[in-house]
Each structure stands twice: as C-alpha cells, then as structure tokens.
Amino acid sequence: xxxxxxxxxxxxxxxxxxxxxxxxxxxxxxxxxxxxxxxxxxxxxxxxxxxxxxxxxxxxxxxx
Amino acid sequence: xxxxxxxxxxxxxxxxxxxxxxxxxxxxxxxxxxxxxxxxxxxxxxxxxxxxxxxxxxxxxxxxxxxxxxxxxxxxxxxxxxxxxxxxxxxxxxxxxxxxxxxxxxxxxxxxxxxxxxxxxxxxxxxxxxxxxxxxx
Numbered sequence: 250x251x252x253x254x255x256x257x258x259x260x261x262x263x264x265x266x267x268x269x270x271x272x273x274x275x276x277x278x279x280x281x282x283x284x285x286x287x288x289x290x291x292x293x294x295x296x297x298x299x300x301x302x303x304x305x306x307x308x309x310x311x312x313x
Numbered sequence: 314x315x316x317x318x319x320x321x322x323x324x325x326x327x328x329x330x331x332x333x334x335x336x337x338x339x340x341x342x343x344x345x346x347x348x349x350x351x352x353x354x355x356x357x358x359x360x361x362x363x364x365x366x367x368x369x370x371x372x373x374x375x376x377x378x379x380x381x382x383x384x385x386x387x388x389x390x391x392x393x394x395x396x397x398x399x400x401x402x403x404x405x406x407x408x409x410x411x412x413x414x415x416x417x418x419x420x421x422x423x424x425x426x427x428x429x430x431x432x433x434x435x436x437x438x439x440x441x442x443x444x445x446x447x448x449x450x
C-alpha cells in the first residue's frame with residue numbers, strides 16, 4: 250500500500266470512535282494479511298501437492 | 314481522548330502489520346522449500362532409475378518425502394486459514410520433525426556419491442527449515 254494511501258487511511262480512521270476504528274483496522278488487517286499469505290501460498294501448495302503425488306506414485310510402482 | 318483515538322488504531326495497525334508479515338514470510342520460505350524439495354525428489358528418482366539407489370532406500374526416501382510434503386500442505390493450509398502464531402508454530406514443529414525423518418532416510422543410502430549429493434541438498438533444506446522455526450519463535 251503506498252504511504253500516501255496509508256496516511257489517508259490513518260487520518261480517516263483517527264476520526265472514528267476508537268472501538269469502530271479498531272474493528273475496521275482489524276478487518277482490513279485480517280484481509281490484507283491473509284491476502285499476502287495466500288498469494289505466497291498459492292505458489293507453494295501445488296508444489297507440495299505434486300511432491301506428495303509423485304512420492305506416492307514412486308512408492309506404489311517400486312517393487313517391495 | 315483525542316490521543317487515545319489516534320493511538321489505538323496505530324497500535325492495532327502495527328500489531329497486525331507484524332503478524333501479517335510473519336505469515337507472509339512463512340509462506341515465502343515454504344514456497345522456496347517446496348521448490349528445493351521437488352528438485353531433491355527429481356534427483357533421487359533419477360539416481361534410483363539409474364540403479365544408484367536400491368528399491369528399499371528409494372521407498373524409505375519417498376515415504377519421508379510424502380510425510381514432509383503432508384507437513385508442507387498442512388502448514389500452507391494453516392496460513393490460508395489465518396492460524397494463530399502458536400498454531401503455526403505447532404505445524405512448523407511437525408514440519409521440522411518430518412525433515413529429521415527424511416534426513417535419516419538419506420543417511421542410510423549406501424552409494425557414497427549419492428549420499429554426498431543428498432547431504433548437500435539436506436543442508437540447504439535445513440537452512441530453510443531452521444528459518445521457518447525462527448519465524449514462529
């Protein structure tokens with residue numbers, strides 16, 4: 250988020266009652282925090298899934 | 314009252330900023346580790362297909378990889394679900410345990426060259442596993 254936008258958000262939030270401000274920030278933080286983690290996780294999870302699938306296939310096809 | 318109005322949102326923002334960063338950092342390390350593990354898996358399969366790794370060794374390593382990847386999937390699911398730092402720490406611990414199992418399986422490989430290659434790969438993966446543990450401390 251650009252600093253100018255962050256400053257604007259903080260100014261707007263500072264006008265609110267503390268409880269309302271905390272609630273809005275908590276919701277925004279939850280959304281943005283999860284989005285950041287989700288974006289990075291989207292890259293990792295299919296790779297972990299592929300490793301698991303290949304490992305299982307190798308175990309199944311290898312003579313015991 | 315005015316100070317309280319400004320300070321409360323700021324304190325909440327800073328706390329959320331740092332908690333969000335940790336989740337993002339864990340997800341990034343998990344992504345790097347997944348790529349490294351996939352590379353290791355491909356090399357192991359090639360060595361097995363080339364006759365350097367026995368069937369028993371191959372199965373033990375692939376079983377280790379199966380557990381390790383399951384721990385990676387669980388960790389990523391925790392990140393997506395927005396798990397608490399404590400819950401993520403538990404998942405990272407399970408991740409580290411499964412890494413120890415995988416590492417033990419590579420130590421049992423009899424072919425010296427293959428084992429040397431594996432130990433280099435394991436050392437790089439350990440750096441990433443340790444870094445994950447450091448993020449949830």
